[in-house]
Amino acid sequence: MSSLIDRRPPAHKTSLSLRMFLALMAGKSAARATRLAGRGGGTSITGMVARRVDPRVLERLVRDHGVPVVAITGSNGKTTTARFTAALLRGEGITVSHNSAGANLVQGVTSLAVSYADMRGRLPDGVLVAEVDEGALPRVAPELAPRALLVTDLFRDQLDRFGEIYAVAEAIESVAAGLPAESALVVNADDPMVATLAPERTGKRVTFGLAIDRSTDRITRAADTIRCPKCRSDLEYRYVYLSHMGDYSCSKCGFARPPLDVAVTSLEVVGLDRTRMEIQTPVGKLTAEVPQSGVHIAYNAAGAVAILVGLGVSLEHAAASLAAVGPAFGRLEKIDADGRGLILAFAKNPTSYNTTLRALATEGEPRQLLIAGSNTLVDGEDFGWLWDVDFETMAPKVERAIVSGTRADELANRLKYAGVPSERLTIVEDRKAALDAALAALPADRRLVVLTGYTPLIELRNEMMRRGWTGRYWAV
């Protein structure tokens, strides 16, 4: 039986070019050098160096060899969805190559292929699971020719990079619309703009979402798209599940959430550690308890299940596979810092911040806080969105906050105006010094909560690894 995950032999004979060989060698050496230097996993530099030598290295490795690819894109939840997808595929006996460290720009995705390829340019049998930055997607997708493309959601994220959320939607739209008919387009039906992607496309389409009879959120100032994508009237929500995601309809034009192929029919979030859910699929119902916390985890798990449905892969071991997937690095990750409790939490836009703050609040946190944000290519220039985060609900809990990163100024000012008295705020821009300062002042009966954007997360996690508190982030 032919399935979407069969390797398709190339139409023409491919041979290893000298150029690609050199690209592989250069990329792999760069990764090794970075790791030896203790400067991280080389998850971006590998691809950057390899592309310098051979700009076509990614498509040569992947598309030219007909390697089946699953691409996962969207604003939030890419890394966790990719982890669930990889676990589900592996659970069904399929080999998976996967960029688990979340390096998802052009270089990061190239790194994935280069590091898994052997020196003859062959990737392992099985499936390549790539999370792809929504901005990089239009460039990366043609080089990958994905068999399944999942779009998690669309939230405002890095408007200084994209201009508007609608520009991101258009970029994804162009790729989704051009996906071959036999490839599966997997969309989050609860997100109005994602649900309506590529409406003219007649190829395979799998929808996922939540079907529970209560709201788990309300529309807040962080909500982005609550206008009808067809007629721009205000959408009406029967249930709001997470920010603007929910069961919606438009009374003006009749637009409504499409039927769900994969639906979370029951959901229970247990503290900071676990989420219990039932997932209805076309091939039966799954009951899973996942060792991660939050409504967004249900979306990520359902999305991953929908990918397998789209690929035509069985879900025989799915419940056990999902139950074994712990948090990705820095996603409410609990770390033992030489006997001190530390929670490492990644947040990068209003919705991910609010989701993370809500989860932390279930355990009365954050009280002792290290919070960091930096201007970088991946984290953006404009931090104005911090003013859309509900820091006001967090402020009364905060006993002390060390504020770090190159945009500590904006963060500290925001926390002050949210109600954290300025005498409780200390700016320590350097990440390592901030970590030391936060731990030195940590009362014996407190945990340290580290809330951070992507670049400081990598820096802090590397530092924690050097101190022997955690494993390698690229191996989690």
Place this chain on the structure above:
Amino acid sequence: MSATKAGATKARGVKARGAKAAGDHRPIRIAHLYPSLLNVAGDGGNLIAIARRSEWRGIPVEVVAVEKGQTPDYGKFDVVLFHGGQDVEMAVVAEDFHKHGPALQAAVDGGTIVFAVCAGLQLLGHRYISNAGEVMEGVGILDLETRGGPQRFMQHAACEVTIDGVTETVVGFENHSGLTDLGPGCEAFGRVLAGAGNNGLNGLEGARAGSVFATYLHGPCLPKNPWLTDQLIRLAVAHVEGVALAEVALAPLDDELERHAHDVALAKAMANRGRRTALEPAKLVRGQK
């Protein structure tokens, strides 16, 4: 600490207003226009800045959200905030504001302070003509017109602003593609030090006519420009109390964090001078790094 109505004591210190119980003064009434539509750029921080800096001085504040379909009695308000939004939301607002917005003119004539950002600036003008030639009618409270431009200005920016005879640096983050030209009926809000300003050509930033202030600066603008925020609060207190601006002085606050945020943004803006965008976003969207 509190705001001061110095006229009662001749001293421009904090005594006059501080001596009275807060209940003696009606609050500053703020209208926040279309908060659920114009909500993407963190501009809500402007409201937070005005509210906190007033409250820290014992000046009460009352905020009313004005949403689509409502015709507020603008004359009741001391301050009207009209922020930026994305194109789709702006189109929805434009249609509504064209109906309900003209009433704002009478309030402005009565001294109500307006602080507008980006889409707010554009819709207070005569019209916005998009690249596709579609016309969004504004209300003409500001004598300006905006056309869609070929590229987006996205960068840290800074300008010099003069209010009540004092000139200060104001910083923020530009994110717009509209090109605005001012008519003779209004002056610029500021003179560009770094960034594109209204159109990237004439060194003018934003627009001002009397008590109406409009800028392209997001950031959000007010939290990292405490001087500007305090000038708006002074104007608002003067409007509440019915006194001249010169009679209002505010108690000083500890602005160390605000000044730091201001200085970091200013340094970024000045370092970026001469470039059109911070990150060449159009290229990034296409993934061509």
